[in-house]
Amino acid sequence: MLAVVPPPVTVRVPSKINLHLSVGDLRPDGFHDLTTVFHALSLTDEVTVALAEEPGVEVYGEGEQVVPTGASNLAWRAVEALAAHVGKTDGAANVRVVLRKGIPVAGGMAGGSADAAGTLVALAALWKLDIGRDELAGIAAKLGSDVPFGLYGGTALGTGRGEQLVPVLSRHTFHWVLAFDQRGLSTERVYKELDRLRETGNPPRVGSHAPVVEALASGDPRQLALLLGNDLQAAAVSLRPGLRRTLRAGVNAGALAGTVSGSGPTCAFLCADAESALEVAAELAGAGVCRTVRVAHGPVPGARLVGGDEHRPTPPQVHA
Numbered sequence: 142m143l144a145v146v147p148p149p150v151t152v153r154v155p156s157k158i159n160l161h162l163s164v165g166d167l168r169p170d171g172f173h174d175l176t177t178v179f180h181a182l183s184l185t186d187e188v189t190v191a192l193a194e195e196p197g198v199e200v201y202g203e204g205e206q207v208v209p210t211g212a213s214n215l216a217w218r219a220v221e222a223l224a225a226h227v228g229k230t231d232g233a234a235n236v237r238v239v240l241r242k243g244i245p246v247a248g249g250m251a252g253g254s255a256d257a258a259g260t261l262v263a264l265a266a267l268w269k270l271d272i273g274r275d276e277l278a279g280i281a282a283k284l285g286s287d288v289p290f291g292l293y294g295g296t297a298l299g300t301g302r303g304e305q306l307v308p309v310l311s312r313h314t315f316h317w318v319l320a321f322d323q324r325g326l327s328t329e330r331v332y333k334e335l336d337r338l339r340e341t342g343n344p345p346r347v348g349s350h351a352p353v354v355e356a357l358a359s360g361d362p363r364q365l366a367l368l369l370g371n372d373l374q375a376a377a378v379s380l381r382p383g384l385r386r387t388l389r390a391g392v393n394a395g396a397l398a399g400t401v402s403g404s405g406p407t408c409a410f411l412c413a414d415a416e417s418a419l420e421v422a423a424e425l426a427g428a429g430v431c432r433t434v435r436v437a438h439g440p441v442p443g444a445r446l447v448g449g450d451e452h453r454p455t456p457p458q459v460h461a
């Protein structure tokens with residue numbers, strides 16, 4: 142009898158920005174305690190997994206030249222982690238992962254984490270596992286602090302090292318412009334720079350996250366714009382001083398406010414509405430302060446299966 146080969150499975154998974162990121166002290170395990178408000182954006186990666194004779198990872202799109210395709214790829218680490226979790230004795234041996242990346246690499250938007258989260262969901266479907274998102278989140282947290290959020294998406298309060306999540310009510314669709322920088326920044330390096338700045342001075346610290354949660358519930362982008370804050374911004378700007386100019390240019394182009402996304406160097410600009418976002422994107426693209434500009438909206442759901450025949454609209458994109 143012929144064995145039936147299951148069809149490939151594709152999952153779309155969002156990027157994130159941190160609307161609020163409060164970084165606590167360095168912990169003995171090398172991580173920092175965080176209080177953060179994650180917000181999932183419509184800028185996505187797609188992960189396809191299939192059974193194949195030649196296992197491995199293929200990468201297309203953003204950063205295809207620099208993203209590793211071997212065992213260090215976070216998507217591959219997710220394959221191995223899920224195989225170990227469910228006791229698959231043949232492990233990851235016959236899985237091929239194809240990544241179509243829209244999220245900038247080392248951009249502070251959790252691109253690698255998104256691929257890991259997407260791989261967990263796709264592989265659970267390919268292997269027909271009876272495993273819920275909460276169980277996947279346990280595996281995700283071991284792969285990286287940002288990985289669990291990629292499973293849930295939406296808007297969420299993150300604590301611990303960012304892996305403990307509680308959903309936050311968000312009534313409105315917010316419109317964003319994203320400015321990608323020429324090169325990425327290492328997350329570890331940015332946290333170390335913050336430690337250094339705190340040893341030698343007093344970089345700004347964001348206050349409580351409560352007003353951000355209230356602004357999200359109100360749905361007023363102008364209220365939210367006043368409250369965006371990120372403790373890592375000073376460190377990212379210290380390592381990449383040109384980001385000051387990018388942040389200024391976005392606001393001069395008409396954004397309500399701008400912030401460095403996570404560990405940077407991507408800058409995220411909140412706009413009044415979809416139309417304003419397109420105008421800001423066009424003007425920012427002409428300002429010569431970044432490599433590429435994208436528009437996106439949020440919140441959007443976490444890692445989701447993409448139907449084979451689903452129409453896939455291309456989001457409006459503006460290239461610098």
Ligand SMILES: C[C@](O)(CO)[C@H](O)COP(=O)(O)OP(=O)(O)OC[C@H]1O[C@@H](n2ccc(N)nc2=O)[C@H](O)[C@@H]1O
Binds near residue numbers: 162171177249285
């Ligand atoms: C900057 C953020 O994107 C904000 O959401 C995240 O904190 C980074 O999450 P991530 O990229 O998943 O980071 P991980 O892969 O878990 O850790 C990479 C490195 O970042 C630093 N790190 C990360 C998370 C955290 N809470 N404290 C840290 O100090 C550590 O040096 C760690 O070795």
Ligand SMILES: Nc1ncnc2c1ncn2[C@@H]1O[C@H](COP(=O)(O)OP(=O)(O)OP(=O)(O)O)[C@@H](O)[C@H]1O
Binds near residue numbers: 209240403
């Ligand atoms: N699937 C992947 N996609 C992108 N980078 C990957 C992947 N797997 C491993 N990497 C490595 O991880 C590094 C960080 O990539 P990533 O795009 O996740 O950074 P990031 O978005 O800044 O992360 P975060 O916002 O979670 O801090 C890259 O420089 C790359 O070498």
